[in-house]
Amino acid sequence: MNATIRVRLVVDGVPRERDVPVWSSLLDFLEDAGRPLPAGCRSGHCGSCTVLLSTGPGNTGALSARPDGGGPDDRGREGGGPADRAPDDDRHDDDGELDGGYPVPSCLVPTGAADGRRVRTAATAADEALVDAMARTGAVQCGYCSPGIVVALSHALREHRRRHGPRRTGAYDDAPDSDGSPPALTADTVRRTLTGHLCRCTGYQAVVDAACQAADRSGPTSPTPTDPALGPPQGGASR
Numbered sequence: 417m418n419a420t421i422r423v424r425l426v427v428d429g430v431p432r433e434r435d436v437p438v439w440s441s442l443l444d445f446l447e448d449a450g451r452p453l454p455a456g457c458r459s460g461h462c463g464s465c466t467v468l469l470s471t472g473p474g475n476t477g478a479l480s481a482r483p484d485g486g487g488p489d490d491r492g493r494e495g496g497g498p499a500d501r502a503p504d505d506d507r508h509d510d511d512g513e514l515d516g517g518y519p520v521p522s523c524l525v526p527t528g529a530a531d532g533r534r535v536r537t538a539a540t541a542a543d544e545a546l547v548d549a550m551a552r553t554g555a556v557q558c559g560y561c562s563p564g565i566v567v568a569l570s571h572a573l574r575e576h577r578r579r580h581g582p583r584r585t586g587a588y589d590d591a592p593d594s595d596g597s598p599p600a601l602t603a604d605t606v607r608r609t610l611t612g613h614l615c616r617c618t619g620y621q622a623v624v625d626a627a628c629q630a631a632d633r634s635g636p637t638s639p640t641p642t643d644p645a646l647g648p649p650q651g652g653a654s655r
Contacts, residue, residue, distance in 0.1 A: 423531045427451055428540040442467070442525040442535065451537050453522060454560045456614065460524040463613035466564035468517030468536040468571060469525065517541075519568045521612070538563040543570035545633040549626035557617035565613050569627045572609045576601045576631055601631035 423445060424433040432449045443465050446453055456462035517536055546569055549555070556562050606627040610620065 421528050421531075423527050425449075425530060425532070426534045428535070428537055436527050438528065440527045442469070442520075442522040442527050442530050445527045445530070446522060446535070446537065451539070453537065453563060455523065456560065458523045460521040461612070461614070462561070463521060463564040463568070464561050465522045466519050466567045466613070467522045468534075468541045468567060469520045469522075469530060470517045470534040472533070516574075517571075519571050521564075536567070538566045538570075541570055542566045543573050543630060545630040546570055546573055546627060549629040549633075550623070553622045553626045553629070555618055555622040555626040561613060561615045565610065565615065565623060568609055568613060569606065569623075569630075572605070573601070573627065573630055576605075601628055603628060 419438045420435045421438055422433065423436050424431065425445065426432070427446065427449050428451065432445075434445070434448060436445055436448070441458075443453060443455060443458070446467070453467070454464035456464040517534060522535075543566075546566060550562075550566070603624050606624045607620070609627075610623065615623065
């Protein structure tokens with residue numbers, strides 16, 4: 417006998433509801449919902465299936481709230497988990513909605529633990545400036561790791577811009593410029609963000625360069641509304 421549970425999520429802005437096995441992961445749910453992600457390891461080590469997961473109930477539209485009026489916010493539950501690591505100041509996304517989410521490997525999130533939350537894949541979480549910079553620097557080759565890297569770095573870029581504002585210069589340092597513009601996103605910060613993301617093609621430097629370049633660009637900080645084009649670059653790859 418296979419035990420199942422009813423799970424309701426908002427995936428890239430679209431309400432999804434289905435019965436899933438109790439042992440299934442969020443990665444499994446997304447695949448069944450038509451948003452398959454690269455599954456490099458299914459053990460949380462490669463980062464290819466990373467998504468943004470809200471820390472509390474999102475705007476589920478037609479989906480109803482819990483009968484007790486609460487939401488599936490597990491940050492205070494015993495034993496901890498991905499939700500416990502969400503910073504308190506990351507409670508609003510770029511368009512003002514509550515809780516824009518934080519990066520998690522979807523293969524490690526039990527589907528039942530994500531019930532009622534919002535999930536963003538690279539299709540809606542990608543920062544447009546980052547996608548453009550990755551194409552220019554040759555930061556995408558086989559592309560298998562790209563969705564997870566794009567989600568994680570896009571989140572870091574939006575947080576950096578929210579805290580510091582756009583840059584007016586291209587220096588990769590962590591001190592304010594003489595003209596008063598805020599500090600740049602440092603390469604070390606980008607590398608820390610990439611912890612847990614494996615890439616066997618680029619050597620990572622092109623990815624780091626792309627993130628730093630994207631941080632220097634002013635302009636929209638909202639996620640791109642359509643699927644990002646992350647095909648191989650036309651020129652030679654940087655290593």
